[in-house]
Amino acid sequence: MSKPIRLGSRLRYPITIVKLLKSPGDTIKKQEPLMQYSFKWMKEVGDNLRENTWMEEQTTIVNWDSPTDGELKQWNIHEGQRIEADAPCMLVKEACSHEIQFQGLCAICGKDMTEVNWAAESRDTHRAPISMIHDRTNLTVSAAQAQRTEQELQRRLLQSRKLSLVVDLDQTVIQACVDPTVGEWLKDPTNPNHESVKNVKVFQLDDGPAWLANRFWYYIKLRPGLEGFLKRIADMYEMHVYTMGTRAYAHNVARVLDPDRKLFGNRVISRDENHNMWSKSLQRLFPVSTHMVVIIDDRSDVWPDNRPNLIKVSPYEFFKGIGDINSSFLPKRQDLLKSNGVKKKSKKEPSETAVDKKEDESAVTKLQVEEQQRTFEKQIKDRPLQALQEKLDWEDEEAEKVTVQSDDGSESRSSSPPAHRRRVLLDDDHELEFLERHLTNLHKMFYDRYDKERAVHQAGANNVDFEAVPDVGDLLDEAKSRVLRGKRIVLSGVLARDVDIYKSEIGLQIMSFGADLVPRVRRDVTHLVVNASQPGREKLLEARRRPHIKIVSLEWLAECFTKWEAVDETPYLFTSRLPEEEKGNGAAVGAEGEESGSEETGKLPNGSGRKNPRLKLVTASGRTRELEDDDDDDDDDESSDDGMDDEDEGLLPDALEDGQLSPIDGLKTFNWGSADAELDEFLASGSDEDDDEEEGDEDDEDEDGDDHETGTNRDEDEDLPLGEERSLEHSLQDKPAAGESPSKKRKLRDEDAATETGTESDALAGGDETPAKRLRRAKSHHSSSLRNRYHSDVDSGLPTPRVTGDEEDAALVKGSQQNGDGGGYDDAEDFDEAELEAEFEAEFEAEFEAEEAALRTMDVEKG
Amino acid sequence: MFFLHNLERRVTLHPSYFGRNMHELVTTKLVKDVEGTCAGDYYIIAIMDTFDVSEGRILPGSGLAEFTVGYRAVVWRPFKGEVVDAIVDTVNQHGFFAKAGPLSLFVSSHLMPDEIQWDPTAAPPQFTNNADWVIEQGTHIRAKIIGLRTEVGEMWAIGSINGDFLGCLQA
Secondary structure: OEEEEEOOOOOOOOEEEEEEOOOOOOEEOOOOEEEEEEEEEEEEEEEOOOOEEEEEEEEEEEEEEOOOOEEEEEEOOOOOOEEOOOOEEEEEEEOOOOOEEEOOEEOOOOOEOOOOOOOOOOOHHHHOOEOOOOOOOOEEEOHHHHHHHHHHHHHHHHHOOOEEEEEOOEOOOEEEEOOHHHHHHHHOOOOOOHHHHOOOEEEOOOOOOHHHHOOOOEEEEEOOOHHHHHHHHOOOEEEEEEOOOOHHHHHHHHHHHOOOOOOOOOOEEOOOOOOOOOOOOHHHOOOOOOOOEEEEEOOOOOOOOOHHHEEEOOOOOOOOOOOOOOHHHOOOOOOOOOOOOOOOOOOOOHHHHOOOOOOOHHHHHHHHHHHHHHHHHHHHHHOHHHHHHHHHHHHHHHHHHHHHHHHOOOHHHHHOOOOOOOOOOOOOOOHHHHHHHHHHHHHHHHHHHHHHHHHHHOOOOOOOOHHHOOOHHHHHHHHHHOOOOOOEEEEEOOOOOOOOOOOOHHHHHHHHOOOEEOOOOOOOOOEEEEOOOOOOHHHHHHHHOOOOOEEEEHHHHHHHHHHOOOOOOHHHEOOOOOHHHHHOOHHHHOOOOHHHHHHHOOOOOOHHHHHHHHHHHHHHOHHHHHHHHHHHOOOHHHHHHHHHHHHHHOOOOOOOOOOOOOOOHHHHHOOHHHHHHHHHHHHHHHHHHHHHHHOHHHHHHHHHHHHHHHHHHHHHOOOOOHHHHHHHHHHHHHHHHHHOOOOHHHHHHHHHHHHHHHHHHHHHHOOOOOHHHHHHHHHHOOOHHHHHHHHHHHHOOOOOHHHHHHHHHHHHHHHHHHOOOHHHOOHHHHHHHHHHHHHHHHHOHHHHHHHHHHHHHHHHHHO | OEEEEEEEEEEEEOHHHOOOOHHHHHHHHHHHHHOOOEEOOEEEEEEEEEEEEOOOEEOOOOOOEEEEEEEEEEEEOOOOOOEEEEEEEEEEOOEEEEEEOOEEEEEEHHHOOOOOEEEOOOOOOEEEOOOOOEEOOOOEEEEEEEEEEEEOOEEEEEEEOOOOOOEEOOO
C-alpha cells in the first residue's frame, strides 16, 4: 500500500524542481535527500553603513529530505516543474506505518517513535493517537487500525448475534460499602439484618496505602437476581465493565460477579485507564462506531456524549445512605427521583464539585483521592448503618412502650426482646427484571431490523453486512419514545426555579420517553407531576380546576422510567390536601410562587405576612435577630430563614453571651473628661518638643541623670543577686560622668516632666488601664520629650521592660560616648543589664519617687 | 545480557546512625537504595560486594554524612536482538504484554507466526494456533527484543515471537 507524501508547508513556495535524485523503485531512508529544488528570494546588498543598499534577487538550491522510510513508488513531479503550493509529490510504500505503538515504541518495527527531526512535519507518535484497549493506556493505535479492530469485533458479534453491553458497577449492579457494621452483622446470626447481608461478598484491596488497606473490608451486595440476569444477558450481549472505581476494585468486583471470567473476560476498564476523571466515554473503548453498544448505568450525567446508547437504571441503594463509594470523582448527581427518600450524597463536600478544572489535573486527582480516603475513614468511624439500625430499634422500643402502657397488663411481652426487630437493610429491588426485559427487547429489535436490511441488500446468509447495521441508539430512542407518547407533563416542586427544565436531568428523561414537557398548566396538559414532600401550590390549584389533569407523584414517573410503560396512575395520584387549604384560606396566599409555597406549608395562616418583616429585622441588627430566632426555634418550616441567618453570621458579630467581655467594655467606665485633659496636655507639650530637638544632647544626659538616680537607689540595697551587682557596677561607673554636666534648661523641664509623671503614674496605679491610654503611650514613645514620663510608666510596674531596656541602652551608650568612657563595656552585655535595671527600678518605685524629689531640690540648689 | 559492573554511588547517612557500625549501615542503605532499580539503560539486579567506602563527609547545613561507595553489581542490560524468557501479563486483540523480570515487553499480533490467531470468545481471551500453542495470562514465552526505549527509571521493549525457537515454552 503506497502512501502519498506531501512536500510540506514549510518550503518557500513557489519552488522549482531542479533535479530528482532518486528514481521509482529505490529504497529511501528518513532524512535522505530525494530531490533538489530552487527558490528565489530577495536579499539586501550594498553598503549599509552609507545606507547605499538595494534589493537583489537570489536563487538558492536546496535538498529535499525524505520524511519517511520505505520504497519510492512514483514521482508526481518532474524536473523543471514550478510548484506554487504544498502538494503531494510522490508515492511511497512505507516500510512500517507505525500503526500500533507501545510507550513511544512502534510495536511492529520496534523503532523509537519519540525521535523528532526536521524532515518530517508531524511526529511519529501522532500516527497512533487512539487508546482503545481496556487495561492499558500506553498502547495506542492508528485510526485505521482501530477501524479494522472494531470491524473485526462487529463481524464477530453479528455472526454470534450479540451486541456489546457496557455495565457500570456501583449502584447499577452492585452496591459497595466499607462500613464495618456490615461485617459484624454478617457474623451475628441474631441480628435482624443478618438475613439481608447473608450473601454480601467481602474482599480487601491491596492497592491503597498500607495502613488503610489492611484496616477495612469492602462489602459488596449484588442487586437481587443479578447472577441469573448476567447469565441470561451474556447470551445476547458481550459485556464490558466500566467503572469509576480503581483498577484493583474493578477487578475484584468483576471476580465476585464472574469467578470463572466467562462473562466479562478481561474487558474491565476502571478510572485508572479512563482518561477523564469526571466522565465516561464509549469512544474510549469503541473509537469508531457505537452502533452496537448499549450502556447500563445509574447516572446519565457521566455519559455526556453517549446518551442515546444509555439505559438509565434507577440507582441501587441497599446500604441506606451510603451511595456510591467511588463517586467522589464525579459531579454531584442531580437526577433524584425520590421525593422523600434519604438525602443521598450528604457525605459529599461541595468543594469537590467546585473543583477548578484549570488546576493541575494531577493535583486535583490527588485531592480527590484524599477526599475518597476521608470518605472511607468517615464511613468506618461513623458507621452510618449501625446508627440507622439503632435509630430504628429505638423507635421500635418507643412504640413498644406505648403499646405496653395502653395494654397495661402485658408485662411479659415488653420484657422479652422484640421478636421481629425491624431492619435497616431491605432487599426489595426489582429493577433487574425490567432491565432484562428491556435489553431482550432491544436485542430483538436490533436483529429484526438488521435482518430486514440485509434482506434488502441481498447479502448471503453467512456474510456480514455492515451496511445493514442499525444504530442501537436510534432503536433505543424509538422504543423509549413510545412509552409516554402523547402525554403532556408539567413538573411542580421538583426543580429549583432557576433551572431550565429542558436541560435538567429529569426533563431530558421525560422528553426521551416521548412525553411533552410543558412549563405551565394549560388546557392540553395531561399530567401534573408533583413532589409529594413539597408540592407547589400554584400549579396544583390550577390543575385541580381541570379534572382531566391527573395529578401524580414523582414515583409514578420513576415507575414509568423503570418499566418503560405508562403505568396506571391510580396508586400514585396525589390526593393529600395542601395545609392552607385545610385552613380554608389557600387562595389568600395563592399569589405566592409555587416554590415558596412549599415553605409556607404547615405554617400559620398569617405566615406569609409575618415572614418578610422578620427578614428585614434580621439584616437590621444581630441582636434583634437573635431574639426573633429564639421565638421561632420550634418552627420547623423556617428552614429558609435559618439559611438567611447563616449567611448573616459572617457579617454581623454575634450577640455577646453573659460573662463574655468585649474588648471595648472598658470604655463604658472610661473617664472621657480626664482623657481630654491629657490630650490637651500632650498637644501643649508639642511646643516644648521643638526645643528638645535642638537640645538632643542634653536629652541624652537627661537619661544619664535617671541612671544616676536609680544607681543611687541600688546603692542602698544590700541584698542584690550577683548579676545585678554587676549591672550595678556599670551604673556606678557611669554615675560620676553623667552627673557632671547637668544644664539649667533640662532641670527646668525635668520639673515639668516630674509633675506630669506624677499625674500619670497616679492614674495608672489606679489600675484603670484602657486601650486608649495604651495607644497614647505607644505614641508618646517616639517623642523624646516624653521619655521621662515613659520611664515613670515602667516604674509603676508595667510589663514592658524590654522596650525600656532598649531605650535606656541607647541612651547609656550615647551618653557614655559623649563622656569619653564608653569603651568600658560592650553593648550586648549592656542590653541585658538594662533589662535588669528596668525590673530593678520597678521594685524601688516608692523610694525612687522620694529620691527624685530630693534630687530635684539638689539640682535646683546647684543651679 | 548480564554483566558484572563496577559502580560508584554516594550514600548519605543520618547523624543518628553515626557510630561504630557505620560502614555496615552504609552498605545496607546502598543495597536498599540501589538493588532492583533501573539505572538508565540497565537494571541493577544484585550487589555483589562493596569496596572502598570513603571517609564520611558531613554535609554542611543538614548534618548528614556522605560516603562515596564503590561497589560491584550484577546488572542486566537488555539489547536489541536479545532473546529473553518472559511471562504473559495481559492479552488483548492487538497483542500481549509480558514481563521479562523487571522489563515490560509488548508483542504485537504482527510479530507472531501467521497461524497464531486472536480468539476473543475463549475464556479468558487468548492467542492460539488451535493446536499446542495457547498464549494467555501466565503463559511462559520466549521472545526476541526488537525495540527498546528508556525513560528515567523505566524501560519498555517490543518483542517478537516470529522466529525459530521463539514463542510458547513447553513446560
